[in-house]
Amino acid sequence: MMSAGLRRSFTSLGEMAQKMQAYHYYKYGGPEEMILKEVDMPIPADKEVLVKVEAASFNAMDWRIMRGDPWLVRLAMGLRKPAKPQLGSDLAGIVVAVGKKVTQFKVDDHVFGTARFGAFAEYACTPEDRLIIKPRSVSFEDAAALPIACGTAIQAAVHYANIQPGQKVLIIGSCGGVGSFCTQLAKSLGAHVTAICRTGNVDMAKSLGADEVLDYTKEDVCKSGNLFDSVLDTGLFRSMFNYKAVMNPEGSTYLLIGGSGDKFVPALVQAPLASIFSKRKFSIVNFELDQNQLQKCLELVESGKVKPAICRRYKFDEIPTAMAYAEKGHMQGKVIVSM
DSSP states (O other), X not given: OOOGGGSSBOSSGGGOOOEEEEEEOSSSSSGGGOEEEEEEOOOOOTTEEEEEEEEEEOOHHHHHHHHTOSHHHHHHHOSSSOSSOBOOXXXXXXXXXXXXXXXXXOTTOEEXXXXXXXXXXXXEEEEGGGEEEOOTTSOHHHHHTSHHHXXXXXXXXXXXXXXXXXXXXXEESTTSHHHHHHHHHHHHTTOEEEEEEOGGGHXXXXXXXXXXXXXXXXXXXGGXXXXXXXXXXXXXXXXXXXXXXXXXXXXXXXXEOOOOHHHHHHHHHHHHHHTTTOSEEEEEOOOOOOHHHHHHHHHHHHTTSOOOOEEEEEEGGGHHHHHXXXXXXXXXXXXXXXX
């Protein structure tokens, strides 16, 4: 536990020398590479906030970074081994210390947002511009589920697709972490939503607000003859070009939100080329998170337009098990760790 004397602003690095538990990894691989270690508690820089993590959530980027896949990850994270051993981004918690130039937060504030890395730890440092205040009406678990998944859904549905009332929207992977938010958000924007999912998720897709649900193990939407104004693909389970058959030729958008490395990297080149001289536009959602996005996530939850779908909860010492489950895919919403 942090002593009362440390629950304040820091003015020098020497003021903090306490220990904490954190998960580190030192070579690329699976969850078995995650090691629980006692390490020095991080010291917030001038514009950073130290947060006692109360809840964290898993995203596809977590296991892609852990495995170093696709190879583009290694260009950023270290070619032969991870340059930084920390993992985890989405978090919610309580401010226990602030850098001397922090102006937006104070000790004991409840906050949520993202750490650069290191959310899978008892404490995490993050720049103040990657956090916002969490109201007491929203739980730590629900708040931790929001930043990357809900933020990505907002960028896809609002900023890229510009979904309008009455439009027809197809959502592939409609019940996953990002997909569950996309389904709810598209419906709240007034779209007619068709959700694609596996058999076990049909009921969930309906509960999220989908107007129609297609079980991809029984039906091929690309042979349905339906036309859509927007296609939101959260998994790249098949070539993006298959969906040309269901994209409105008078003007439509296909958005790739996520996918496996061996398919995603080629799509980075293929998407802009496929859009040339065509009213069917293909784009990759370039995720960027800031305080405005976090605030929009919070507003959607507080207004009741979206609700985080949490499929499993794990304890801190179960994080490798949670990572293994999340990596398998086919989740019904988000996987959460409560500290």
